[in-house]
Amino acid sequence: MSQFSLSPEQRAYVERVRDVARTDLAHVPHVEGQVNRPLLREMGRLGLLRGLFGGGADESPRDAAAMQLCLLRETLAGVSTEAETALALQGLGSYPILQSGQDKVVDRWIPGVVTGEVVAGFALSEPAAGSDAAALTLRAERDGDGWLLFGEKTWISNAPEADVYSVFARTTPDARARGVTAFAVAGDAPGLSGEHIDLLAPHAIGRLVFDGVRVTADDVLGDVDAGFKVAMRTLDLFRPSVGAFAVGMAQAALDATVAWSTEREVHGAPLHQQQSVSHTLAEMATRVQASRLLVHAAAAAYDAGAAPAEVTRSAAMAKLFATESAQYVVDQAVQMHGARALQRGHLLEHLYREVRAPRIYEGASEVQRTIIGRSLVREHQERHPAGHKENS
Ligand code: COS
Numbered sequence: 001m002s003q004f005s006l007s008p009e010q011r012a013y014v015e016r017v018r019d020v021a022r023t024d025l026a027h028v029p030h031v032e033g034q035v036n037r038p039l040l041r042e043m044g045r046l047g048l049l050r051g052l053f054g055g056g057a058d059e060s061p062r063d064a065a066a067m068q069l070c071l072l073r074e075t076l077a078g079v080s081t082e083a084e085t086a087l088a089l090q091g092l093g094s095y096p097i098l099q100s101g102q103d104k105v106v107d108r109w110i111p112g113v114v115t116g117e118v119v120a121g122f123a124l125s126e127p128a129a130g131s132d133a134a135a136l137t138l139r140a141e142r143d144g145d146g147w148l149l150f151g152e153k154t155w156i157s158n159a160p161e162a163d164v165y166s167v168f169a170r171t172t173p174d175a176r177a178r179g180v181t182a183f184a185v186a187g188d189a190p191g192l193s194g195e196h197i198d199l200l201a202p203h204a205i206g207r208l209v210f211d212g213v214r215v216t217a218d219d220v221l222g223d224v225d226a227g228f229k230v231a232m233r234t235l236d237l238f239r240p241s242v243g244a245f246a247v248g249m250a251q252a253a254l255d256a257t258v259a260w261s262t263e264r265e266v267h268g269a270p271l272h273q274q275q276s277v278s279h280t281l282a283e284m285a286t287r288v289q290a291s292r293l294l295v296h297a298a299a300a301a302y303d304a305g306a307a308p309a310e311v312t313r314s315a316a317m318a319k320l321f322a323t324e325s326a327q328y329v330v331d332q333a334v335q336m337h338g339a340r341a342l343q344r345g346h347l348l349e350h351l352y353r354e355v356r357a358p359r360i361y362e363g364a365s366e367v368q369r370t371i372i373g374r375s376l377v378r379e380h381q382e383r384h385p386a387g388h389k390e391n392s
Helices: 008-024 037-045 049-053 066-077 081-100 103-115 227-263 275-303 308-342 347-354 365-383
Strands: 120-123 139-143 146-157 164-170 180-186 192-196 205-215
Touching (some): 008 066, 037 049, 037 081, 037 103, 049 081, 049 103, 066 227, 066 275, 081 103, 081 120, 081 146, 081 180, 081 227, 146 164, 146 180, 227 347, 275 308
Parallel strands (some): 120 164
Antiparallel strands (some): 120 146, 139 146, 146 205, 192 205
């Protein structure tokens, strides 16, 4: 497989996903701002959720396959952003368990995640710890052989309805990233409560309050005090796929605009004959394709087991560029359609609301720039240890 074109198998996979999404998901009623369980079960039945972790329709999930995840997300985004987001939240919430959970914890939760019976959520952010995730304060207090969790999480996917959360808690005070532990926490655990948050694009998202929620040593994902890396490795996998979601939305906006430019007449000629329109279409298409290539490059690096620094940097570049570009593309598409694109129910009205959040969640664009900038300096310093000056 080249990073620059899809293999015949990948093309066939994309076609299959598109067909299934168009035909078999279309009848599932839309749900606003809450978990759509019938939709998740249908995506489970159709084998789409299995694709989250590299499994084919008949295989059990084995591990992450970033390229497949990206193809899945880009394709679904072009058909139904609701299905796309439901699938993505399910993957983000459960991947820490698959990646770092003990076998019995994996066996308890993951089969239900891929059938859509178990809904998962990723619980990292807190009211005072968003971009600075290592500042999190949700407290894990020792209690016999386990812990009691006290504190609050916010902007949590699928909360408060999820059946299981990957929760990142502070086990060692004042140790920032080195004092965080990841736990699998059942959604119905005593002491856990929460509420929905109403967003611009109505995803299932909410707040969680932990009031002495008990977790055991079995629930620890990875090692005690090593949970920050569990979170970061999960984001290394999912950030390129957020880029893929953005590419899918941008492509849908571009397709609609190219079609519109041939249908709509202004001053007696089709819209596309205005040079400003044709040049804008060209700019949109170029940014979509550049985004797609960055997404594929990041996914390919992940799947090839590239050096961690390369995986992290290319994931950040893919998410940054694809989400910022999609915002531009959807905005231009709205502009060229005029007022009709603002009508409730129009595809572009929908995409305009959907395209905003990905520039914020899973690390805002500013966080991605920080990651990229730091990695450039670190690489330079590794190549040129102290004392060596390139330009002297
Ligand atoms: N994979 C593995 N380990 C990683 C890693 C990665 N991608 N990124 C960082 N780490 C490790 C570092 O190696 C370091 O480990 P040591 O203490 O052993 O050296 C530790 O984690 C801390 O890393 P760093 O010093 O870079 O952490 P910072 O506090 O400076 O912050 C950022 C790092 C900004 C990248 C992090 O806080 C972040 O991603 N913020 C955004 C959070 C986010 O995306 N939230 C959205 C939640 S989902 S909607």
